[in-house]
Amino acid sequence: MTTQRAKSGRVTIHDLAREAGVSVSTVSKALNDNGRMAAETRARIKRIATEIGFRPNALARGLLSSRSFTIGLLTNDTYGRFTLPVMAGISEALVDHGVSVFLCAIEDDPALGKVHVDAMLDKQVDGIIATGKRIDRSLPVDLAGLPVPVVYAFTAGAPESVTLMADDAQGAGLATAWLKKLGRRRLVHITGPEDFVSVRERAAAFSREAGEDASVLYGVWSERWGHEAIADLWSAEEGLPDGIFCGNDQIARGVIDALRERGVKVPDDVSVIGYDNWEILAEQTRPPLTTVDMNLKELGREAGLMVLALAEGRPTEPGLRKLPCKLVVRHSCGGAGRPE
Amino acid sequence: MTTQRAKSGRVTIHDLAREAGVSVSTVSKALNDNGRMAAETRARIKRIATEIGFRPNALARGLLSSRSFTIGLLTNDTYGRFTLPVMAGISEALVDHGVSVFLCAIEDDPALGKVHVDAMLDKQVDGIIATGKRIDRSLPVDLAGLPVPVVYAFTAGAPESVTLMADDAQGAGLATAWLKKLGRRRLVHITGPEDFVSVRERAAAFSREAGEDASVLYGVWSERWGHEAIADLWSAEEGLPDGIFCGNDQIARGVIDALRERGVKVPDDVSVIGYDNWEILAEQTRPPLTTVDMNLKELGREAGLMVLALAEGRPTEPGLRKLPCKLVVRHSCGGAGRPE
DNA sequence: AAGACATGAGAAAACGTTTTCTCATGTTGA
DNA sequence: TCAACATGAGAAAACGTTTTCTCATGTCTT
Numbered sequence A, B: 001m002t003t004q005r006a007k008s009g010r011v012t013i014h015d016l017a018r019e020a021g022v023s024v025s026t027v028s029k030a031l032n033d034n035g036r037m038a039a040e041t042r043a044r045i046k047r048i049a050t051e052i053g054f055r056p057n058a059l060a061r062g063l064l065s066s067r068s069f070t071i072g073l074l075t076n077d078t079y080g081r082f083t084l085p086v087m088a089g090i091s092e093a094l095v096d097h098g099v100s101v102f103l104c105a106i107e108d109d110p111a112l113g114k115v116h117v118d119a120m121l122d123k124q125v126d127g128i129i130a131t132g133k134r135i136d137r138s139l140p141v142d143l144a145g146l147p148v149p150v151v152y153a154f155t156a157g158a159p160e161s162v163t164l165m166a167d168d169a170q171g172a173g174l175a176t177a178w179l180k181k182l183g184r185r186r187l188v189h190i191t192g193p194e195d196f197v198s199v200r201e202r203a204a205a206f207s208r209e210a211g212e213d214a215s216v217l218y219g220v221w222s223e224r225w226g227h228e229a230i231a232d233l234w235s236a237e238e239g240l241p242d243g244i245f246c247g248n249d250q251i252a253r254g255v256i257d258a259l260r261e262r263g264v265k266v267p268d269d270v271s272v273i274g275y276d277n278w279e280i281l282a283e284q285t286r287p288p289l290t291t292v293d294m295n296l297k298e299l300g301r302e303a304g305l306m307v308l309a310l311a312e313g314r315p316t317e318p319g320l321r322k323l324p325c326k327l328v329v330r331h332s333c334g335g336a337g338r339p340e
Numbered sequence C: 001a002a003g004a005c006a007t008g009a010g011a012a013a014a015c016g017t018t019t020t021c022t023c024a025t026g027t028t029g030a
Numbered sequence D: 001t002c003a004a005c006a007t008g009a010g011a012a013a014a015c016g017t018t019t020t021c022t023c024a025t026g027t028c029t030t
Helices: A013-020 A024-031 A039-052 A058-065 A083-095 A110-122 A168-181 A197-210 A223-235 A249-261 A296-311 B013-020 B024-031 B039-052 B058-065 B083-095 B110-122 B168-181 B197-210 B223-234 B249-261 B296-311
Strands: A070-075 A100-105 A127-131 A150-153 A162-166 A187-191 A215-218 A243-246 A271-275 A290-293 A319-323 A326-328 B070-075 B100-105 B127-131 B150-153 B162-166 B187-191 B215-218 B243-246 B271-275 B290-293 B319-323 B326-328
Touching: A013 A024, A013 A039, A024 A039, A058 B058, A070 A083, A070 A110, A070 A296, A070 B100, A083 A100, A083 A127, A083 A296, A083 B100, A083 B110, A100 A110, A100 B070, A100 B083, A100 B110, A110 B083, A110 B100, A127 A296, A150 A296, A162 A168, A162 A296, A168 A187, A168 A197, A168 A243, A168 A271, A168 A290, A168 A326, A187 A197, A187 A223, A187 A249, A197 A215, A215 A223, A223 A249, A243 A249, A249 A271, A296 A319, B013 B024, B013 B039, B024 B039, B070 B083, B070 B110, B070 B296, B083 B100, B083 B127, B083 B296, B100 B110, B127 B296, B150 B296, B162 B168, B162 B296, B168 B187, B168 B197, B168 B243, B168 B271, B168 B290, B168 B326, B187 B197, B187 B223, B187 B249, B197 B215, B215 B223, B223 B249, B243 B249, B249 B271, B296 B319
Parallel strands: A070 A100, A070 A127, A127 A150, A150 A162, A162 A319, A187 A215, A187 A243, A243 A271, A271 A290, B070 B100, B070 B127, B127 B150, B150 B162, B162 B319, B187 B215, B187 B243, B243 B271, B271 B290
Antiparallel strands: A100 B100, A290 A326, B290 B326
């Protein structure tokens, strides 16, 4: 306890060895439950280790084991509302394994992307997770052929890689089925730009469930577009919908506001359902928004465990995995109880 | 070029030395512009290094230099809209210095906080930045007495530490002065809970600028409260305000919606100004919101450079630093041109 | 009683760098 | 012509671990 520390200021294995009166090899084996030694010695070393607060230097350890217990998260979405839950899931899953996460926002900039990837490789990350905001675009940096495994989440992946995404068809089906179950018959889908593959997937699932004559209105991802769509629909006077499935929560917010301004009651006259479950928005609409949740945190968790498995060389089948969405029921659709 | 690589799969300094026909010491000195050697040799080694793609292993380097070129970002705010811009600023400032950032979300959980801090220290981070969502609360983990420097941003710091925050009084003054400059005379401040020190600071600055009789309404940080406040004010029929300064953009959104529903024109009858410049919200209000921007990205940049300075042992004066806010003029106040 | 074997623990090498020291050779000055 | 010195480059130690050998001692077998 009174012996002096190494000059670095941190307690090293040598300090501990000196304190315990054994060699560093013995200390290492004691702490890692390796090798042969008297149980009493092992226990004593462990006790002294906690007493003097020894914690092994991860740099030194990583140098030898070629495992740094570090992964990189590359993101496009200036940590918007998609990447954030994904990150939370990753971190939550990996902290239990002693893995820390480098966050790198690359902003659609190839040069910045390369800088970050190089920096991470220099730091010997065990793997990389790439995330974006849409599944049909890839990050502006080539991650194929890297010396570490890469997992893609919510962004387009390389051919033989592991890619995770939310199941758009299933999510849209969930929403449409819910509207029908509540007795809504004249359904409309107000959504984002048609060039998003997710938009097309959801629209197809909507049409399948709602009937081919149910119309789909493509636009942009904004509140304003929700307003405009309602203005267009209600200018027709006839064939007005009684159930509206929106492509995201912002559109839904615009739709609900526009309906209120027209004196149309939500959910009495029309049920409205959103997508994303962006809570800060969904909870503040009047009435609070029933919406589809993509389980992004769970997606992040899966991505974290996946990249860890790859880093440890455990067998993992490549390909695209679609994770199910869930319905979050609030008050914008009427009805009660939980979704099936 | 034809010589085989080390078994690790990565190019080491030994591979490079063999390729160049020199010793590893010479290579190291060549690449770091250290020591003495023929200019021609240095150039040749550098050329071969890029040819075979040599990049020094940061773990090995860090082991020796006790600089890992890594910092940790500890956050409370499950990466909400405060921490995010701060993070972006940190990352942007540090990537140029080759520093990568570990992101750790600790969710008000002391145990999780300790786990993350320990993991970061094990990985020999050069410093830690702690961020939160309010300046009068500290993170649930003790960062005093750590073997690395700590900088606090938007959260309460330890006594002799460096702490960065936005200048609440200046920001509120900016907003109030803007309303007055536009000719508004009957001002109201609708804001959040009075137990926030930022709320009190801003309210004090508002009163100073607007006159002591200008009223301040304390509430919560939600759209709903904005609605309620307008309902209360307009139930009085007399002494109606013509300028409303809101404590955040969500309240402002609620205020604007409530005014529209009452047939009060914004900005013709009443000017409304928000706080935070949460773009996705501020741009979608009708009309788009004029609001105070706390320059959080800049704050993050400063925090990054600060922790780097401390890590390198450069002298840095401790204490609380307040960074100025700026006014972002959109259409909710009327008037034109830029703030003074 | 003597070889075979189990046990406990230390010595040394290894990981990939950087840095200090040493040394051979060439060059200058008187 | 010889000492003093500058130059270019390599050898070796160091950083803090883990892991593989090695070895002394003690305990069985027969």
